[in-house]
Amino acid sequence: MHSSLNTAPDVLISEVGPRDGLQSVKATMPTADKKRWISALHEAGLREIEVASFVPAKLLPQMADADDIVAHALTLPGLTVMALVPNLRGAEAALAAGVHKMTIPVSASEAHSLANVRKTREQMIGTVREIVALRDRVAPTVKIEAGISTAFGCTIQGLVAEDDVIRMAAQCAAAGVDDCGLSDTTGYANPAQVRRLFRRLRAEIGARAGAAHMHNTRGLGLANCLAAYDEGVRVFDASQGGLGGCPYAPGASGNVVTEDLVFMFEAMGVSTGIDIDRLVAAREALKAGLPGEPLYGMTPEAGLPKGFQQGVPHGS
């Protein structure tokens, strides 16, 4: 194991595959396979994993085993166990299961908010307040993140005003969330926009400015992560194998591919705490649980560059 794994990493890669990825595919991964995959990701060095979504099982049968999955994830040392909660009932269930962190999706687009959670944006801020109050009452050490979805554009309404994005983030921060990230739900973002919005986000809510959740729909996922990094973002959502909806082929994927993102940062000399070889090995656990599902990621296919040593900035 290389030396940089022994010190605090420069960036936190938050793996969302077991939630964002698995809820986007048709098949349901068996519970035992999910556990093996999450363990393999943890073994590779991932220290924050979004393991489940607390939503009604009839809506998302892929997430019906959320309690069981959280219980398993809680056995993994040093892991921040995270779950998505769209509403108060979900938060109650997540807290009862014992998660360390909850993420709430809050749309910047009114049209998307109505379609996704059947609430106006204003109503959704009310939900955030309720969840924060619940957390403060029953589990004050649990962290809450708001993810501002459609922050870079919306497939329903098209453009989303940057003022709307920043206002929603400010309202989430005022409602008491610990951090607030920006999500390119639709794969519309470009690097200039990413820089502008994260700069405004930091100016507005300071240290509560949170993760960059980028998609790779138009191939710009890593460029957008680089742009966010340049603006000081240090937490990045990503999904192993780009799992999370691949409506377009070839090469299109939903979420940014964890493997390629980790390779980019490590090659730059930005430590992630993740062992690339073990991360690539974790794909086998994913494949075993979802046979036949297309996986993306170029680094796993191409291999590491000749002479590449993790922990040593490449090319210097």
Added chain:
Amino acid sequence: MHSSLNTAPDVLISEVGPRDGLQSVKATMPTADKKRWISALHEAGLREIEVASFVPAKLLPQMADADDIVAHALTLPGLTVMALVPNLRGAEAALAAGVHKMTIPVSASEAHSLANVRKTREQMIGTVREIVALRDRVAPTVKIEAGISTAFGCTIQGLVAEDDVIRMAAQCAAAGVDDCGLSDTTGYANPAQVRRLFRRLRAEIGARAGAAHMHNTRGLGLANCLAAYDEGVRVFDASQGGLGGCPYAPGASGNVVTEDLVFMFEAMGVSTGIDIDRLVAAREALKAGLPGEPLYGMTPEAGLPKGFQQGVPHGS
């Protein structure tokens, strides 16, 4: 046609598909199809196209029609017609054909130089000098570019010292080339390395610092182009459909995909002079000439974002 097409673009996208792409695939595109494809690319707004390689036909039968292709490209108004020349004989043939610009591949890796052109790096600098002298004598208005290949690493020798890259570039500049770019022949580059090397290149040879030629082998192609842009690079090589060797699937491609690169820049408000819709339409000409060949590019598959207007920075 949108307004930004009427003013000087901010960046020059140099299309290398008809050379770098076509010489990397097994099939040989019929001459008439090549002409239609090059015309379609020109119609989309591309103003520099590497149309051929002047090498012995027995080595690269795909390039046997170089004279004919150059003659066709010369009929397209405003187009800089470019060809690769690996040696003096190739330069003689290219100048006889009437090209506007020649590009010479010069390896930073000794091992790659010996494998690729069967010359040491020092011998290759001698070749550059001979080609410059020929140009000065018979066609002084023709431009010469050196592309420093394996500038970011080599599949044979592994790491390539940055001092070697910069020394080769300085020697090319001293030999009289008009500009000197850096090529990630092997898809090893990362954004930090790209920034360092282009910064050093500019410090060393000033305005003769040339194009970024990036590959997408590990998915970092666009991120590397963004990094180069941040360092002041304004000329980018790219290949329609990512043509140019796709040794790894799915999603891996050789050259950066022109369509995705143009989308990234245009979305950022960086004008390319290229009409995205017409560029995507030009894929049909490529497909017609190379039936069955896999094409890459996510923007063509995903389509443009809802509400996207070329010439208007997205999201602002």
